[in-house]
Amino acid sequence: MTVSTVVTWLVVIGGLLVLLKPMGTYLYKVFTFQPTVLDRPMKPLENGIFRLLHVSRDSNMSAVEYGVAFVLTNMVWGIMAYTLLRIQGLLPFNPEHFGNLNARLSFNTAASFVTNTNWQAYSGENTMSYFSQFAVLQFLQFVTPASGAAVGLAFVRGISGRQLGNFFVDLTLVLTRVLLPLAVIFGLIFMALGVPETLAPYLHLKTLTGQIQIVPRGPIAGWEAIEHLGQNGGGFTNANSANPLENPSALTNIFQSIAMGLVPVAFFYMFGLFTGRKRFAWTLIAVAGTLFLTMLAMIYFPEAAGNPIVNALGLSGHANMVGKELRFGMGGTAIFETSTMAFTTGSVAAANDSFLPIPGLAFFLGMFLNMVFGGKGVGLLNMLMFVILTIFLMGLMVGRTPEFLGKKIEAKEVSLTAVAFLLHPLLILVGSAIAVATPAGMAGVFNPGPHGLSEILYGFTSAAANNGSAMGGLGASLPFYEVALGIVVILGRYASIVAMLLVGESLLHKKAVPETSGTMRTDTPLFWGVLLGSIIILNALTFFPIMALGPLAEHYLLMTHHLFT
Amino acid sequence: MFITLKRAVIVTVLLWIILALGFTFVMVGLGQVFFPNQANGSLVMLDGRPIADRHVGQYFGNRLQYFWGRPSDTVSLTTGKPDPYNALNSGPSNEGPTNAALLADIQRRIALYLKTTPGLTVHQIPISLVESSGSGLDPDITVPSALIQVPRVARYTGLSQARLRQLVRSQVLPPDLGVFGPSRINVVLLNVALYQLLHPQASAK
Numbered sequence: 024m025t026v027s028t029v030v031t032w033l034v035v036i037g038g039l040l041v042l043l044k045p046m047g048t049y050l051y052k053v054f055t056f057q058p059t060v061l062d063r064p065m066k067p068l069e070n071g072i073f074r075l076l077h078v079s080r081d082s083n084m085s086a087v088e089y090g091v092a093f094v095l096t097n098m099v100w101g102i103m104a105y106t107l108l109r110i111q112g113l114l115p116f117n118p119e120h121f122g123n124l125n126a127r128l129s130f131n132t133a134a135s136f137v138t139n140t141n142w143q144a145y146s147g148e149n150t151m152s153y154f155s156q157f158a159v160l161q162f163l164q165f166v167t168p169a170s171g172a173a174v175g176l177a178f179v180r181g182i183s184g185r186q187l188g189n190f191f192v193d194l195t196l197v198l199t200r201v202l203l204p205l206a207v208i209f210g211l212i213f214m215a216l217g218v219p220e221t222l223a224p225y226l227h228l229k230t231l232t233g234q235i236q237i238v239p240r241g242p243i244a245g246w247e248a249i250e251h252l253g254q255n256g257g258g259f260t261n262a263n264s265a266n267p268l269e270n271p272s273a274l275t276n277i278f279q280s281i282a283m284g285l286v287p288v289a290f291f292y293m294f295g296l297f298t299g300r301k302r303f304a305w306t307l308i309a310v311a312g313t314l315f316l317t318m319l320a321m322i323y324f325p326e327a328a329g330n331p332i333v334n335a336l337g338l339s340g341h342a343n344m345v346g347k348e349l350r351f352g353m354g355g356t357a358i359f360e361t362s363t364m365a366f367t368t369g370s371v372a373a374a375n376d377s378f379l380p381i382p383g384l385a386f387f388l389g390m391f392l393n394m395v396f397g398g399k400g401v402g403l404l405n406m407l408m409f410v411i412l413t414i415f416l417m418g419l420m421v422g423r424t425p426e427f428l429g430k431k432i433e434a435k436e437v438s439l440t441a442v443a444f445l446l447h448p449l450l451i452l453v454g455s456a457i458a459v460a461t462p463a464g465m466a467g468v469f470n471p472g473p474h475g476l477s478e479i480l481y482g483f484t485s486a487a488a489n490n491g492s493a494m495g496g497l498g499a500s501l502p503f504y505e506v507a508l509g510i511v512v513i514l515g516r517y518a519s520i521v522a523m524l525l526v527g528e529s530l531l532h533k534k535a536v537p538e539t540s541g542t543m544r545t546d547t548p549l550f551w552g553v554l555l556g557s558i559i560i561l562n563a564l565t566f567f568p569i570m571a572l573g574p575l576a577e578h579y580l581l582m583t584h585h586l587f588t
Numbered sequence: 589m590f591i592t593l594k595r596a597v598i599v600t601v602l603l604w605i606i607l608a609l610g611f612t613f614v615m616v617g618l619g620q621v622f623f624p625n626q627a628n629g630s631l632v633m634l635d636g637r638p639i640a641d642r643h644v645g646q647y648f649g650n651r652l653q654y655f656w657g658r659p660s661d662t663v664s665l666t667t668g669k670p671d672p673y674n675a676l677n678s679g680p681s682n683e684g685p686t687n688a689a690l691l692a693d694i695q696r697r698i699a700l701y702l703k704t705t706p707g708l709t710v711h712q713i714p715i716s717l718v719e720s721s722g723s724g725l726d727p728d729i730t731v732p733s734a735l736i737q738v739p740r741v742a743r744y745t746g747l748s749q750a751r752l753r754q755l756v757r758s759q760v761l762p763p764d765l766g767v768f769g770p771s772r773i774n775v776v777l778l779n780v781a782l783y784q785l786l787h788p789q790a791s792a793k
Contacts, residue, residue, distance in 0.1 A: 030767050072602050076595050091589065096596040103600065149665055149676050158608040165607045166600075191599055198603065203611065210615050211622075217643055220619035220627040225676075228638055230646050231779055232654070238641045238675045240629050245615040262678035265722030267643040271630075273769025329715070330685045333694060337711050339732065344716040345690065346680040349658070349728040352769045373722040374680035377690075474684035496682035577686055586688040 024327075027273075028354025032319070034277055035358050039284045043308075046285060047292025053200045054176055054193070054293070056080060065199045072195055083186040086528030089177050090521045092190035093170055097137050097517075100163060104133040107159045117152035118224035124150070131505040136163040138516035139171055139398060141250075141257030141369055141491035142508060144499040148239040148260040153222055157242050160257060161249060165206070168253030168399060169197040174520050175290065175400020178407070181527030182428055183298040184535070201286060202252055209248035209282050216278075217271040220244040243269060251282035254398040256369030256491045264359065264370045265348050276351045276372060280359050283366040287396040290403050298428055302546035307406055310555050314388070314395045315365050321385035322378070323357035330379060332584050346374025364389030367398045369491030376470065376478065376494035380578035383477060383494075384570065390488040391562050393447065398489070404523045410545070411440045411526070413557040417543060426542060429535040436526050443522040447487055448565045450511050454483035455569070463503035469496025472587030473580065477573040482508060487515035632776060634783070635790055640776045645727040647673040648779060652704060653744035655729075655737050655782065657775040658716060659697055662724035678723045694718050705740040712736050728772040731760055745786060755781055 052059050073080060084092065107114065108129040112122045124132070128144060135142040141164070147156065173193035180187050214220050219240045226238040243259050247269055250257060264270040264279060291311070295304025329341035342353055351359065351372055359372040364386050375386060389395055394405035411427055415437050418425030425432040458464025458479045467482075468475040478494040485492055486508040493499060499508070544550060619627030632640040640646055648654040649672060660672035661681035671677070683690035697718040702708055717733040734756045742749045759778045763769050784790050 027763060027767055027769060068606075072599070075602065076598055078595070088592070092592050092596065095593050096599065099593075099596045099600050146677060146679070148678065157612040158604070161612070162604055162608040165611075166603055191595055194599065195603075198607065203607065206611065207615070211618065214619045214623045214626055217626045217630050219629050220615055220623075221629070222616055223628065226629055226631075226638065226641060228640055230639055231634070231776075231783055232648060232651050234647070236640070236644075236646055236673065236675055238629060238644050242612050242616055244619065244627070245612060260678045262680065262723035262725070265680070266678045267645070267723060267725055267727055268641075268675075271643040273764045277768065332685070332691060333715070333719075336694065336698065338698070338713050338715045338718065339711055340715040342715065343685070344719040345683065345685070346720070346722045348722050348726050349716055349730065349772055350726075350769050355769055371722070374682055376682040376684055377680060379685050469682055470684035470687050472684075472686050474686060494682070495680060496684070577684075581686050585686060586691060587686050588688040
């Protein structure tokens with residue numbers, strides 16, 4: 024490990040740890056309507072919005088009302104995005120004169136951005152007008168993570184014995200108090216460090232060798248800020264954060280990594296404040312943190328050691344630089360990739376298809392679990408889903424009715440949680456199985472051998488986990504994948520969120536049972552171990568077979584220097 | 589239900605005005621005022637005209653007298669054929685680690701360096717110089733990657749190897765803030781410096 028790698032990791036991880044408490048406390052204050060520094064500039068704006076909506080700051084919704092408001096609002100965004108993309112050619116801010124998008128691509132893109140997935144079956148720099156970029160896609164990168172965070176908030180309020188709150192109030196506050204101010208700060212940082220922010224047309228440059236190079240520009244700095252702060256991950260260009268236009272230096276790479284983690288990690292701490300159980304929150308942070316560090320190691324060390332087949336050629340150096348950019352360093356690339364898979368952002372600083380199999384396994388791990396902090400709100404929901412399952416399993420072992428935050432976990436909660444848990448593998452495995460069994464699905468495979476299976480599986484996993492990154496070789500613009508993955512992102516997003524919202528409400532209406540010496544403690548190192556173990560076992564049981572056929576098979580074949588044609 | 593839908597539409601319109609229009613126009617304005625150079629694409633000027641965005645690599649692999657950047661696997665939008673450093677279509681090769689095509693590409697690039705560079709051996713060639721980048725637009729190479737090209741550039745420009753090595757060293761970019769990322773050389777800037785050495789009247793203003 025180089026000094027640069029160590030320092031880079033310390034800055035990103037240390038930065039997130041230092042900001043966790045102040046950020047979490049700030050979120051808690053905002054969402055319990057206590058005074059904060061941004062009251063003065065933002066309150067008039069918010070009051071105006073609430074007046075036009077005819078809602079008051081302290082109004083409440085039932086879980087069903089909250090869920091309906093969430094789904095309906097998302098639907099409005101989806102229809103709006105689809106329509107605007109279909110008529111892109113008629114709209115302003117289109118200096119490169121890009122035409123309308125066809126129906127399939129518009130559906131896929133609208134579905135993917137509305138669900139905060141940001142899977143991209145197109146290349147931004149040669150498909151999307153500036154208007155589509157900033158007024159459709161960047162807009163969705165603001166509001167869709169905010170709506171996910173709102174649901175997470177409602178759930179946290181429910182299980183901490185409060186009324187759920189009002190979806191429209193929460194949505195607005197996440198934006199005015201968290202995402203918008205942060206996006207301005209990070210956008211300015213990215214500009215200062217060299218990311219373009221302009222509405223002027225693309226650059227036509229005559230190079231030293233007399234060729235013409237057309238270099239895209241656009242309002243990229245602001246886009247990068249919200250792309251990462253919202254764990255969105257949709258790139259302005261095809262190469263995403265590997266493109267020097269989006270991520271020009273080791274420093275921007277570090278800031279993008281921090282931007283991804285800032286709010287999701289703080290959400291865990293905020294949860295501790297809401298429930299009055301900070302030690303429990305720290306236990307959850309420790310579980311997610313352990314998994315984060317595991318992924319980082321799984322990505323960095325194999326990549327730094329390199330591809331044994333290439334290394335046999337006897338070149339100078341040994342790291343796997345295929346699909347990597349030089350300026351981030353391997354340590355910077357690894358921390359970005361770990362962050363993007365852990366926080367389910369889905370932007371990439373390197374070509375995910377060209378990573379070695381063990382780092383590939385780490386990518387899958389992040390998306391299978393979907394709670395290594397995860398997206399803000401949603402990641403916490405998934406973590407608590409595993410907590411409920413773990414408590415249930417522990418309860419079965421000792422023959423007691425399981426309790427969670429002083430409420431009994433009974434048939435209804437366990438059933439809903441099981442639905443939320445099982446949906447994820449169902450979408451991934453059934454989707455991949457259909458793709459593998461049909462010529463239309465197999466036509467999308469780019470790399471030969473087990474890596475090809477990984478590409479398909481990655482596509483469906485990324486869609487179901489609302490991650491949005493890809494093993495880029497997969498023919499994502501084939502009609503089969505545009506439609507199939509469009510459907511998977513929608514089911515993956517809404518079904519599990521609504522199920523967990525119902526769990527939250529069901530717990531809210533239960534009577535609290537007093538804690539006794541027989542109550543299972545959830546804030547101890549023991550629970551850390553049991554939760555981590557349950558997460559690993561539940562997921563290994565579900566996904567090990569397919570992993571054995573994909574990355575693991577590839578790993579062992581790579582070790583024997585086996586090549587596929 | 590209807591009232592919720594109405595609220596959904598209203599909140600969308602209001603947020604759209606703030607986030608789509610307000611945020612973008614304010615940021616573009618701030619960029620043009622405070623960071624006009626970066627916000628418009630960090631231009632590299634030569635003889636009074638822009639020749640490059642300093643962050644975006646350019647293709648020199650078809651000119652023996654210039655330093656070459658890392659391999660780029662970008663393709664033409666219209667023909668789908670290889671078109672290195674096509675900034676309109678950024679992207680990687682996507683070749684997986686056990687793909688025979690990956691090894692064939694690397695071997696082809698090694699052979700090209702060995703053929704064009706007098707006295708070069710395989711173990712001197714940095715691995716990053718024969719493996720293609722993630723964007724196809726990587727502007728940088730490592731310092732040894734530039735130094736091993738000196739004999740070739742010397743042969744085709746007529747400059748001495750000592751002068752060229754000095755030129756390379758003068759173009760080394762240190763890690764960000766002295767520690768983040770590797771030391772590296774921006775190939776466009778190196779070649780501009782080389783051009784100025786060959787054309788002393790050219791101005792990089």
